Amino acid sequence: MNTRLVVVAAALLLGQTVQAATLEVDRIDDDPGATACTAAPIDCSLRGAVIFAELNPGPDTIVLPADAINLTTEGDGAASEGDFDISSSITIEGAGIGRSIITEGPAASLLRAFDVHEGGSLTLQDLTVTGFGTNSFIFGGGAVRMDADATASLTLRRVHLLDNQAAFGAAIFADANDDPAPSPLVQIFDSVIGANVSSTTSPSTCTGGGLFLRAPAIIETTDIIDNSGTRGGGICVRDTRVELRTVTLSGNTYDASQSGGALYASEADVEISGSRIINNGATTGVGGAIRAAGGTLTVSNTRISNNESRGAALFLEEGITGDFSGCTIADNASFPLAAFGALLNFDRTDVTANIGPGFELFDTFVTGVGLTMSGFTRRLGGAIFGDNSTLDLEQCVFRDNRAQNVDGEFSGVGGAIYLQDGTLQFRACTLADNQADAEGGAIALSGGLLLALENTTFSDNAAVGVSAIQAANVMTVVDFDHVTITSTDPGPSVQTLNADSRFHNSAIDGGCELFFGGGLPISLGGNVVTDASCQVDPMSDTLVLDLGLQPLGDFGGPTPVHLPAPISPVLGVASDCPLSVDQRGEPRTSPCDAGAVEVQPTDDAVFADGFEL
Secondary structure: OOOOHHHHHHHOOOOOOOOOOOOOOOOOOOOOEEEEEOOOOEOOOOHHHHHHHHHOOOOOOOOOOOOEEOOOOOOOOOOOOEEEEEEEEEEEEOOOOOEEEEEOOOOOOOOOEEOOOOOEEEEEEEEEEEEOOOOOOOOOOOEEEEEOOOOOEEEEEEEEEEEOOOEEOOEEEEOOOOOOOOOOOEEOOOOEEEOOOEEOOOOOOOOOEEEEOOOOEEEEEEEEEEEEEEEEOOEEEEEEEEEOOOEEEEEOOOEEEEOOOOEEEEEEEEEEEEEEEEOOOOEEEEEEEEEEEEOOOOOOOOEEOEEEOOOOOOEEOOEEEEEEEEOEEEEEOOOOOEEEOOOEEEEEEEEOOOOOEEEEEEEEOEEEEEEEEEEOOEOOOOOOOEOOEEEEEEOEEEOOOOOOOOOOOOOOOOEEEEEEEEEEEOOOOOOEEEOOOOEEOOEEEEEEEEEEEHHHOOOOEOOOOOEEEEOOOOOOEEEEEEOOOOOOOEEEEEEEEEOOOOEEOOEOOOEEEOOOOOEEEEEOOOOOOHHHHHOOOOOOOOOOOOOOEOOOEOOOOOOOEEEOOOOOOOOOOEEEEEOOOOOOEOOOOOOOOOOOOOOOOOOHHHHHOOOOO
């Protein structure tokens, strides 16, 4: 028996304190007997150093040479064989990524590299772990498994986990055994989790090609790339909380007809910030980038782009709460968002330049400030199709979307938005240059509870039929308050069917169909219209030849608007001033202007020609 181990064991038995040790590995074989780890040469293998450190109360540091260490000692359950069982505090420090390499020997059949148990704390830094699980079936954690309670932890700094295989979590499998932990058990910094493969084919299981996490985790400045799994090609998160900070999730895939290329989260709380989620998914399946059910998903200052499948960026379901701020969702293949029973909020988020349809909402509630959507095409609702869903948005912009006619199908309705049995409330929004091949160039609402528009601009939307808004069978009211509608189409701008409609201090260019099929139009006064069909009350609504508005542009607010010209008939004709600010956030003062914009004293000097000086 090694005399150094005898000394350590005796000290432990006598209750003596053994100091933390720094152990320098000076041989690259897998000899379990090389445990001396003295200044003498060739007396310390990695396995020997781990055996020593496990006997020493530590915490201990193991220093690796710049070389490849092949693990060849097979078996499990003893320190001298199989994977490294960690139950104490150990740091393994390499000479650098790609220089210090831990790999499975060509003929070995190990369970994995490291197995962290209850009470264990493993830190890996400046090294690569690669090639585990290629010679045998591993259930969880090809490189590292942490199957322990809240006393265990795993930390990676500047580590590459590459080309490992396992049924679950091919790089890392972390499970806190249902013991809630107050702080992260897994921390990964400045690392790469790449080309790992989940080997299970279970069609209904979240597997995690790269990471399987049921323990709290923080992952920062790390690339999770080119991993694959049944669900959650990059990461599977279940029943825990995970923070991803400045992370790149790229090239992760799932098996055919499965989901969650980059991330699959189930009943988890996931927070993503300052990250990129790009080029994930597959041509079939759902949730090319992210699929989440239950829990919360908070995403800020993150780009989600070039992912593919239905719900290419986001497939959200089963009561999840999602919050997105400062994000860009762009160039995804189809349906960048599909949501079922979700509660979502979008603040200052651009959803642009995607291929094909936009959002697909079922039983979903959407709120937000500053959502922009452009460049989508779908047969119903180019940017948003909603069924039994609610849109409650402020300072939103919908531009250049299209509802396309498809032969033999009900289609071409709602150039930007089509809501079926839904509710829509817009404040300080702009809908411009959207197109419907049939009806509702900007919005079509069929059934539902409410359509309420406040300080909102519709600019040059187009349709074969109704160019701006079509609302049918709305249960309560269609409400226009300080709305501006411009149109270049000869047909009607507004159509309400079987729905009461109220017009207040609005400026409407084009015709109205307010009686067809029933419904009661009501004027609350102060409206300026260019067609007698929109003059609900000749005593309080003004009929003019032209609204006298400048072209749509940036006139100082968060959304583009039509600024009234100095001699516009909308100036000072509003019946009262119920709204304290206009679409730009500028104050309204009596006598107020009709339409979405209240002209300010500085507007004549700065914006008289429609351009800032």
